[in-house]
Amino acid sequence: MDIQQDLHIHTFRSNCGKPSNTVQAIIETLEKRNILLAGLTDHIDTVEQQPRFQTIAAANRADVSASPSPCRVLVGAEATMLSPQECALSSEMARRLDFVIVSCNHYHLAVVEKPKNPTPANYASHHLAMIRGAAQLGFVTIIAHPFLNDYCDVQLAKQTMKKYKEKELVETLQQLAKARVALEINPYRVVNALGWFKDLVVEGRRHGVKFSLGSDSHMLVRVGCPPEPIEDAKGNYTPQKVCDSIGLSPEDLIWPFLNPAAVA
Ligand SMILES: [Zn+2]
Numbered sequence: 546m547d548i549q550q551d552l553h554i555h556t557f558r559s560n561c562g563k564p565s566n567t568v569q570a571i572i573e574t575l576e577k578r579n580i581l582l583a584g585l586t587d588h589i590d591t592v593e594q595q596p597r598f599q600t601i602a603a604a605n606r607a608d609v610s611a612s613p614s615p616c617r618v619l620v621g622a623e624a625t626m627l628s629p630q631e632c633a634l635s636s637e638m639a640r641r642l643d644f645v646i647v648s649c650n651h652y653h654l655a656v657v658e659k660p661k662n663p664t665p666a667n668y669a670s671h672h673l674a675m676i677r678g679a680a681q682l683g684f685v686t687i688i689a690h691p692f693l694n695d696y697c698d699v700q701l702a703k704q705t706m707k708k709y710k711e712k713e714l715v716e717t718l719q720q721l722a723k724a725r726v727a728l729e730i731n732p733y734r735v736v737n738a739l740g741w742f743k744d745l746v747v748e749g750r751r752h753g754v755k756f757s758l759g760s761d762s763h764m765l766v767r768v769g770c771p772p773e774p775i776e777d778a779k780g781n782y783t784p785q786k787v788c789d790s791i792g793l794s795p796e797d798l799i800w801p802f803l804n805p806a807a808v809a
């Protein structure tokens with residue numbers, strides 16, 4: 546599958562974004578890689594960061610306007626789900642953005658609620674509750690890097706993948722489909738769990754869930770998922786091959802979502 550969208554890109558305005566990730570450089574890179582739809586998703590991790598984030602989003606929008614491009618570049622956010630009931634981004638601020646991706650597993654952040662007893666099974670259950678909570682917010686377009694608990698540690702991540710209960714997972718997929726919230730596929734991370742995500746694509750499709758592609762780039766080298774071997778997969782997989790391996794097709798993707806109010 547040709548990769549033509551990248552809906553998870555950080556600019557230098559995220560603390561973890563590299564200085565080279567200016568909006569102009571990102572857009573030039575997207576054009577070089579023939580990406581047609583992209584999204585800038587700088588972080589908002591706490592409620593207190595909202596005023597600062599508002600400034601970031603305005604600056605990103607000004608930069609996008611100053612660099613007209615055949616690639617449609619949306620201005621969004623990567624907002625952290627703090628608990629199954631609370632998101633760092635308010636619905637009022639979300640409405641001013643073109644789209645919103647929400648992270649339901651930023652467990653490395655102290656502000657994020659963790660399961661009381663941090664076993665893989667409890668993480669699996671808690672993460673699904675976070676996803677269902679995000680689906681109920683009413684302003685979420687995409688769940689960022691879902692099901693992968695690798696913000697904690699690799700072993701815990703592997704064990705968590707085995708602990709999702711089918712019934713809970715199916716209910717979560719049904720709620721996502723109903724709320725029209727997509728699940729992100731990040732080839733650089735999905736490469737470590739190909740079989741699991743292959744099953745997910747089949748199951749998601751069955752329930753009407755859409756997917757999105759996102760590189761989670763903090764530097765230019767991964768913007769638009771270039772067709773180069775992924776280093777930590779021993780060079781056997783390109784991002785395109787990851788998508789093919791899990792059976793993803795263009796019909797499975799959201800394309801594109803826009804908030805008309807933000808465009809007007
Ligand atoms: Zn994230």
Ligand SMILES: [Zn+2]
Pocket residue numbers: 553555623761
């Ligand atoms: Zn990110």
